[in-house]
Amino acid sequence: MICPFCAHRRDRVLDSRESKEGDLIRRRRQCLACKRRFTTYERIDEVPYMVVKKDGRREKFDRQKVLNGLLRACEKRPVSMARLAELVDEVESRLADSAEREMTTAAIGELLMDRLHGLDKIAYVRFASVYRDFQDVEAFLSELESLMRQKRP
Secondary structure (H helix, E strand, O other): OOOOOOOOOOOEEEEEEOOOOOEEEEEEEOOOOOOOOEEEEEOOOOOOOOOEEEEEEEOOOOHHHHHHHHHHHOOOOOOOOHHHHHHHHHHHHHHHOOOOOEHHHHHHHHHHHHHHHHHOOOHHHHHHHHHHHOOOOOHHHHHHHHHHHHOOO
């Protein structure tokens, strides 16, 4: 740290304390040149994960929103809450790994559908019907037929 009094570049830390919330560290420092003391604060540089909506709007990633969609699709199905949380963790991990820290809703939906397809076919169809916005019975039947073709050897 640069001393705010003499601009010397070397100091020593006398005391460090974490805030009650755990999001900030307060450090008491002493300049090695002028011996004056000063305080610095350290916090995580948090860049939010963003979701790019179909209309181009950007919105902060909401883990609970994704989980709620999965819960609706898996209602009365034998899919554990832990497994659903893993799916959301996977999406969040993909967001964290991307350089832009953003992902389209299309990519999120496809990722979740791909995982649901292997987990529970009924939950998959339910999720797909909302995500792909089936407008009529034909679209729904087409998805079911596609599922049936994949199941047969």
